[in-house]
Amino acid sequence: MINESYKKMLGAKSVIRELSEYATARGKEIGYENVFDFSLGNPSVAVPxxxxxxxxxxxxxxxxxxxxxxxxxxxxxxxxxxxxxxxxxxxxxxxxxxxxxxxxxxxxxxxxxxxxxxxxxxxxxxxxxxxxxxxxxxxxxxxxxxxxxxxxxxxxxxxxxxxxxxxxxxxxxxxxxxxxxxxxxxxxxxxxxxxxxxxxxxxxxxxxxxxxxxxxxxxxxxxxxxxxxxxxxxxxxxxxxxxxxxxxxxxxxxxxxxxxxxxxxxxxxxxxxxxxxxxxxxxxxxxxxxxxxxxxCGMTADLSVYETNMNIIYATLVDLGFTVVKPGGTFYIMPKALEESSIEFCKKAKEYDLIFVPTDGFGAPGFFRMAYCIDTEKVERAMVRLRQFVSEVYR
Amino acid sequence: MINESYKKMLGAKSVIRELSEYATARGKEIGYENVFDFSLGNPSVAVPxxxxxxxxxxxxxxxxxxxxxxxxxxxxxxxxxxxxxxxxxxxxxxxxxxxxxxxxxxxxxxxxxxxxxxxxxxxxxxxxxxxxxxxxxxxxxxxxxxxxxxxxxxxxxxxxxxxxxxxxxxxxxxxxxxxxxxxxxxxxxxxxxxxxxxxxxxxxxxxxxxxxxxxxxxxxxxxxxxxxxxxxxxxxxxxxxxxxxxxxxxxxxxxxxxxxxxxxxxxxxxxxxxxxxxxxxxxxxxxxxxxxxxxxCGMTADLSVYETNMNIIYATLVDLGFTVVKPGGTFYIMPKALEESSIEFCKKAKEYDLIFVPTDGFGAPGFFRMAYCIDTEKVERAMVRLRQFVSEVYR
Incomplete structure (x- = not known):
C-alpha cells in the first residue's frame, strides 16, 4: 500500500510555488517584464x-x-x-x-x-x-x-x-x-x-x-x-x-x-x-x-546586485511608511503588511502584478517576504508600481 | 548527545573496504601489478x-x-x-x-x-x-x-x-x-x-x-x-x-x-x-x-571487457573443479569455496595476493565473490596464480 503520510503531503501545495507558477502564467499573458515577481529565492547572478x-x-x-x-x-x-x-x-x-x-x-x-x-x-x-x-x-x-x-x-x-x-x-x-x-x-x-x-x-x-x-x-x-x-x-x-x-x-x-x-x-x-x-x-x-x-570554494559570484536592490527597496519601503527591519544580508526583506492579514495584502498586491509571499508559513504572520534576486532595472520599475499600489489601495 | 545507533555502526567495518584497503597497502609494498584485487565493484571502463x-x-x-x-x-x-x-x-x-x-x-x-x-x-x-x-x-x-x-x-x-x-x-x-x-x-x-x-x-x-x-x-x-x-x-x-x-x-x-x-x-x-x-x-x-x-541515456560505455573477463575466469574455475554458476551479467562471479569456511578460504588466497570477498555478508556463506572489473591482462595473470594457489593448498 502506498504510504499515507507522504500521500497526504501532496495535498498541501507550497504557497511560494503557487505564487511563482502564477507569476509565470501571468508573464505569458502580459509579458514577463510586466510581472514583478518577488516570490522565489533563486540566485540571479552568473556562476563565476x-x-x-x-x-x-x-x-x-x-x-x-x-x-x-x-x-x-x-x-x-x-x-x-x-x-x-x-x-x-x-x-x-x-x-x-x-x-x-x-x-x-x-x-x-x-x-x-x-x-x-x-x-x-x-x-x-x-x-x-x-x-x-x-x-x-x-x-x-x-x-x-x-x-x-x-x-x-x-x-x-x-x-x-x-x-x-x-x-x-x-x-x-x-x-x-x-x-x-x-x-x-x-x-x-x-x-x-x-x-x-x-x-x-x-x-x-x-x-x-x-x-x-x-x-x-x-x-x-x-x-x-x-x-x-x-x-x-x-x-x-x-x-x-x-x-x-x-x-x-x-x-x-x-x-x-x-x-x-x-x-x-x-x-x-x-x-x-x-x-x-x-x-x-x-x-x-x-x-x-x-x-x-x-x-x-574561497570565492563567490558577483553578489553586489543584491545589496543594490536591497537599498532601493528599503528606501522606498521606509518612504512609503512601511515598518521594516533593514536586512544585514541575503536577498530577502520582510516588511509588515499594511493590513492585519498579510495574505489579504499580498492578494491585493497581486492585482498590481506585484508578487509577494505572505510570511504566515514562516511562522510570522502579518508580514510579507520579497526575494529581490532580480535585475535592478526591474526592481526600480517595481518600486513605481509599489508606490501606485500603496497610494491607490491604502492611501 | 550524539546518536548512539549511528555511533555503533562505526564499529562494524566493511569487510569489502578492509580487503580493498589491504590490497592498496599490499600494492605499495610489492607493486600494485602483483596484487590481484577482486574486492571492489568499481567500473573499469572509460565513460563514453x-x-x-x-x-x-x-x-x-x-x-x-x-x-x-x-x-x-x-x-x-x-x-x-x-x-x-x-x-x-x-x-x-x-x-x-x-x-x-x-x-x-x-x-x-x-x-x-x-x-x-x-x-x-x-x-x-x-x-x-x-x-x-x-x-x-x-x-x-x-x-x-x-x-x-x-x-x-x-x-x-x-x-x-x-x-x-x-x-x-x-x-x-x-x-x-x-x-x-x-x-x-x-x-x-x-x-x-x-x-x-x-x-x-x-x-x-x-x-x-x-x-x-x-x-x-x-x-x-x-x-x-x-x-x-x-x-x-x-x-x-x-x-x-x-x-x-x-x-x-x-x-x-x-x-x-x-x-x-x-x-x-x-x-x-x-x-x-x-x-x-x-x-x-x-x-x-x-x-x-x-x-x-x-x-x-540510451547508450553505454564499452562493457565488453566484463564478458571477456568472465569467460576466462569461469573456464579456469570449472577446470580447477570449483562449483560455480555461470554469470548472466554484471562483473561478479560467486564460486563455492574449497573448504567449508569461505572466510578461511579467502584468508589463504590472500597469502597468494588473490583478494576475494567471502559472501557471508551477502547472506550466503561458503562462497566467495570475485569482482572482475579489472584489466584482462591482469585477470589472465591472476588465473595462473589461482592455479598455483589451488594446487599448493588444496592439491
Whole structure:
C-alpha cells in the first residue's frame, strides 16, 4: 500500500510555488517584464567563470574513471581540505579535513547534522521567522520541531520565549543567519547571549544541546552589518552550508557540514554522517562538482546586485511608511503588511502584478517576504508600481 | 548527545573496504601489478566520449543560471522524457516522463521507492545472496528486512523458503538482477513464477505487495543470458536504476525510479518521492549531470571487457573443479569455496595476493565473490596464480 503520510503531503501545495507558477502564467499573458515577481529565492547572478573553466579543465584532462568514480564515502579529500583551509583563514577556525562532511546542499547538511546529534523522539527548536522546509527536515528524522515565536521588532531572537520553551528534551537548536525570510543577521550580542544560554542549559540538563547553524547566505552580507561566524560563539556548533547562493549553483546540490573541532564527539560526527547517508540513500554529492568547487570554494559570484536592490527597496519601503527591519544580508526583506492579514495584502498586491509571499508559513504572520534576486532595472520599475499600489489601495 | 545507533555502526567495518584497503597497502609494498584485487565493484571502463562532449558543450554554451539552477523538484523534464523514451523503445513499456523520478543513483532510488510503498514497521523481503547495503536502506526507513535464504544450486529464487516467509506484513519484495554478488540473472521462468506468487498473495492479503527491482547491472548482460526486464512481468513494480555501471559514472550519483504506469497508485508515487526527498535532504541529483545524461541515456560505455573477463575466469574455475554458476551479467562471479569456511578460504588466497570477498555478508556463506572489473591482462595473470594457489593448498 502506498504510504499515507507522504500521500497526504501532496495535498498541501507550497504557497511560494503557487505564487511563482502564477507569476509565470501571468508573464505569458502580459509579458514577463510586466510581472514583478518577488516570490522565489533563486540566485540571479552568473556562476563565476573560474568554476566553469575548472569544470571544462577537469573534463578535458582528467582520467574519466578518477573524475567520475566513487568518491570516498566521507568525501573528496581535496574538497574537504580546501574548505577547511578557507574557513580557517576567513573565520579564524581550526577545522581539519576530517571535520568537513560534503552534502547535497544545506538541505542534505541539516538532514545529516540533525540525525547525528539526536535520537528519534527528541525535540529541536527553531526561531521564527524560519525556513518552512525545517518542518520536513526535522520531522523526517523522527523529531519534534517547536518554533520560538519571532521578536517582530528586530527579528533577532525572542529570548524570553526561548527560555520558556527550552526543556530537557531539546537536543538541538537551529538558527539561520543571515535569515530567510527576514534578511536579518544575528548580531554579536544575540549570538553571545544564545551561546551562554545553551552552555548553561546543557550543564543544567546534563546533556549537550547542539547548535545547528544553517548558513547558505553567509557570504551575502551587506555593508556595516554585524554578521559574525556562528561557530565562534559556541563550540557545540555544526555549520550547515550550501554553495547554492554564494556560487549560484543551487541545482548542483553541493554543500557541507563543518563540525567545530572542539564540540562534544567531534571525532565521531563526520564518520557518523557517512553512516546516516547509507540509510537515506544519499552517498555524497557528485564527484566532479566536489572537485570543481574545491578550486573555487574561497570565492563567490558577483553578489553586489543584491545589496543594490536591497537599498532601493528599503528606501522606498521606509518612504512609503512601511515598518521594516533593514536586512544585514541575503536577498530577502520582510516588511509588515499594511493590513492585519498579510495574505489579504499580498492578494491585493497581486492585482498590481506585484508578487509577494505572505510570511504566515514562516511562522510570522502579518508580514510579507520579497526575494529581490532580480535585475535592478526591474526592481526600480517595481518600486513605481509599489508606490501606485500603496497610494491607490491604502492611501 | 550524539546518536548512539549511528555511533555503533562505526564499529562494524566493511569487510569489502578492509580487503580493498589491504590490497592498496599490499600494492605499495610489492607493486600494485602483483596484487590481484577482486574486492571492489568499481567500473573499469572509460565513460563514453559523448557524455564528456555533452558536458563541455553545456558548460560552453548554456546560460549558467539555467544550467546550474534549481531543477524542478520532480526532476529535469528532458531527463525524464529521454529515459521514458529509451525504456519504452528497449523494453516495450509505456512510461511517460511523469513516471520517472531522478535520484542519486540506485541507492537513492531504493531509499525513495521503499518509503513510498510502506509504512514504518512493515516488512520487506530480499533474496540471498543480496547486496548488504539493503540493510541500511531498509532499516533506515524504519522497516524490517528479512532475507530469504539462497538457492545455492542456481542462485535463482528459493521459492519454497520464499513461500514460507511471505506473510501479511510484507509490503514489498526487493530483487536484484543481474545479481550482485552472484552475477546470475533471474530467468523468464523465475520472474513469471515470482509475479504469480505476488499477485496471488496480494489478493489473499488484501493489499498490494510491491516489487522493487534494483537493476544497476541491467545493461551488463552476457551472450545467451535470459535476463528480461522485470517490470514486464508484474505491474506493481518500481524499477530502481543507476548509471554508475552502464556509463561508468558511480561518483556522479545519477539514477532514477521508474514507476510502472499500471501499478497501484502510479499517479502518486513520483510526486510522493518528491515529498520523501524533503525529509531525507536529497532534493534531486545534480542539474548538469541530469542534462548531460539525458543526451546519452540510451547508450553505454564499452562493457565488453566484463564478458571477456568472465569467460576466462569461469573456464579456469570449472577446470580447477570449483562449483560455480555461470554469470548472466554484471562483473561478479560467486564460486563455492574449497573448504567449508569461505572466510578461511579467502584468508589463504590472500597469502597468494588473490583478494576475494567471502559472501557471508551477502547472506550466503561458503562462497566467495570475485569482482572482475579489472584489466584482462591482469585477470589472465591472476588465473595462473589461482592455479598455483589451488594446487599448493588444496592439491
Amino acid at each position: 567563470q573560474e568554476f566553469t573553466d575548472e569544470m571544462i579543465r577537469l573534463l578535458e584532462t582528467e582520467d574519466t574513471m578518477t573524475l567520475h568514480g566513487y568518491t570516498p564515502s566521507l568525501g573528496n579529500p581535496l574538497y574537504k581540505e580546501k574548505i577547511a583551509e578557507s574557513l580557517n583563514e576567513r573565520f579564524g577556525m581550526n577545522y581539519g579535513p576530517e571535520h568537513i562532511f560534503p552534502t547535497t546542499g544545506a538541505a542534505g547538511a541539516i538532514a545529516h547534522a540533525v540525525r547525528a546529534v539526536t535520537e528519534p523522539g527528541d525535540e529541536v527548536l527553531a526561531f521564527a521567522p524560519f525556513f518552512p522546509e525545517y518542518g520536513p527536515y526535522i520531522t523526517g528524522a523522527g523529531l519534534k520541531l517547536s518554533v520560538v515565536p519571532a521578536d517582530t521588532d528586530t527579528f533577532q531572537i525572542n529570548f524570553d520565549r526561548f527560555l520558556e520553551m527550552l526543556n530537557e528534551k531539546v537536543m538541538a537548536v537551529i538558527v539561520n543567519t543571515p535569515n530567510n525570510p527576514s534578511g536579518v543577521a544575528y548580531s554579536t550580542q544575540t549570538l553571545t547571549r544564545l551561546a551562554q544560554i545553551l552552555k548553561d542549559k546543557s550543564e543544567e540538563y546534563g546533556h549537550t544541546i547542539y547548535l545547528l547553524s544553517d548558513e547558505p547566505y553567509r557570504e551575502i552580507v551587506f555593508k556595516g552589518a554585524d554578521a559574525p561566524y556562528v561557530s565562534k560563539f559556541y563550540d557545540n556548533t555544526l555549520s550547515c552550508y550550501s554553495f547554492s547562493k554564494s556560487l549560484s549553483l543551487p541545482g548542483e546540490r553541493i554543500g557541507y557540514v563543518a563540525v567545530n573541532p572542539a564540540c562534544d564527539g567531534a571525532e565521531y560526527i563526520v564518520p557518523m554522517c557517512g553512516q546516516i547517508s547509507r540509510g537515506t540513500g544519499h552517498n555524497c554529492p557528485p564527484s566532479i562538482i566536489q572537485q570543481a568547487v574545491a578550486k573555487v | 566520449q559523448e557524455f564528456t562532449d555533452e558536458m563541455i558543450r553545456l558548460l560552453e554554451t548554456e546560460d549558467t543560471m539555467t544550467l546550474h539552477g534549481y531543477t524542478p523538484s520532480l526532476g529535469n523534464p528532458l531527463y525524464k522524457e529521454k529515459i521514458a523514451e529509451s525504456l519504452n523503445e528497449r523494453f516495450g513499456m509505456n512510461y511517460g516522463p511523469e513516471h520517472i523520478f531522478p535520484t542519486t543513483g540506485a541507492a537513492g532510488a531504493i531509499a525513495h521507492a521503499v518509503r513510498a510503498v510502506t509504512e514504518p514497521g512493515d516488512e520487506v523481503l530480499a533474496f540471498a545472496p543480496f547486496f548488504p547495503e539493503y540493510g541500511p536502506y531498509i532499516t533506515g526507513a524504519g522497516l524490517k528486512l528479512s532475507v530469504v535464504p539462497a538457492d545455492t544450486d542456481t542462485f535463482q529464487i528459493n521459492f519454497d523458503r520464499f513461500l514460507e516467509m511471505l506473510n501479511e506484513k510484507v509490503m514489498a519484495v526487493i530483487v536484484n538482477t543481474p545479481n550482485n554478488p552472484s552475477g546470475v540473472a533471474y530467468s523468464t521462468q523465475t520472474l513469471t513464477r515470482l509475479a504469480q506468487i505476488l499477485k496471488d498473495k496480494s489478493e489473499e492479503y488484501g493489499h498490494t505487495i510491491y516489487l522493487l527491482s534494483d537493476e544497476p547491472y541491467r545493461e551488463i548482460v552476457f551472450k545467451g543470458a535470459d535476463a528480461p526486464y522485470v517490470s514486464k512481468f508484474y505491474d506493481n513494480t518500481l524499477s530502481c536504476y543507476s548509471f554508475s555501471k552502464s556509463l561508468s559514472l558511480p561518483g556522479e550519483r545519477i539514477g532514477y525510479v521508474a514507476v510502472n504506469p499500471a501499478c497501484d497508485g502510479a499517479e502518486y508515487i513520483v510526486p510522493m518521492c518528491g515529498q520523501i526527498s524533503r525529509g531525507t535532504g536529497h532534493n534531486c541529483p545534480p542539474s548538469i549531470i541530469q542534462q548531460a545524461v539525458a543526451k546519452v
